[in-house]
Amino acid sequence: MFKKVSLLILLVLINSCASYEKYRQITEDFELPSQLYKADFNQTWQAVIQVMKRFDVVFYNQEAGKVKTRWMDNTLQVNFTDSFGSNDKVKAAEFKLMVNVAEGFSYGRKVTKVTIYKRQRVEKDFLQGWKEIPTDGIQEKTLLYRIGVLIKNDNKLKAIDKAREQEQLENF
Numbered sequence: 397m398f399k400k401v402s403l404l405i406l407l408v409l410i411n412s413c414a415s416y417e418k419y420r421q422i423t424e425d426f427e428l429p430s431q432l433y434k435a436d437f438n439q440t441w442q443a444v445i446q447v448m449k450r451f452d453v454v455f456y457n458q459e460a461g462k463v464k465t466r467w468m469d470n471t472l473q474v475n476f477t478d479s480f481g482s483n484d485k486v487k488a489a490e491f492k493l494m495v496n497v498a499e500g501f502s503y504g505r506k507v508t509k510v511t512i513y514k515r516q517r518v519e520k521d522f523l524q525g526w527k528e529i530p531t532d533g534i535q536e537k538t539l540l541y542r543i544g545v546l547i548k549n550d551n552k553l554k555a556i557d558k559a560r561e562q563e564q565l566e567n568f
Contacts (some may be wrong), residue, residue, distance in 0.1 A: 429536035430511040435501040437461070437546045440508040443546035444497055448538055451493060461497035469493070474518060486518040491531070493539075510543055512536040 397448065433440050441458055448456075448463050455464040467490045474489040494513045514531045 426513050428513050429540060430509055431532055431540040431544060432502070432503075432507055432509050433544060433547050434505065435551070436506045437497065437508050438508060439547060439550060440543070441497055442542045443550070444495055444510060447542045448493075448495065461499070463493075463495040463497075465493045470516075474516075481504055485520070486520050488519040489517070491500075491516045493535075495539075511541060512539055553556060 397405075441461070443457065444463060446466070452466045452468055453463060455468045456462065469488070469490050471486065471489045475485050492515045494515075496511045496513075498509045498511075499506065514533075514536050515528065515530045517528045519526050535551045536564060
């Protein structure tokens with residue numbers, strides 16, 4: 397009886413480890429683009445709002461740290477990027493962005509994590525309707541880069557102001 401139970405446990409363990417390889421690609425594909433910034437929540441939130449001004453924002457809540465946009469048309473961009481591939485042109489394409497800003501601590505310093513989720517859907521013809529497709533991640537990474545540049549520039553301006561203030565105190 398003990399041999400049967402131990403053999404069964406061994407088989408389950410071997411199969412569970414082997415099944416991870418099968419689903420590893422899925423978990424890597426569904427990883428949301430995110431970035432950790434060495435800034436407080438308010439500074440990061442202002443950078444996110446400034447970057448998101450160019451989009452049609454339908455909802456933003458600073459207390460929850462969430463920003464959502466409406467569905468926006470990007471048919472021309474999708475058709476242009478797919479023009480060199482084997483895919484047919486799409487009749488319509490649209491996307492929606494959802495941004496999450498979360499506050500935390502790392503080594504005793506305040507940090508914020510910004511995560512951007514983009515939903516992309518296309519309509520090839522009116523019979524099929526809308527079909528959700530995976531995003532290439534370029535736009536999300538670009539927005540994270542822009543947020544990082546705004547935070548970096550803001551930190552440099554604060555350092556310059558602090559140095560100027562220190563210089564004025566020394567000259568007084």
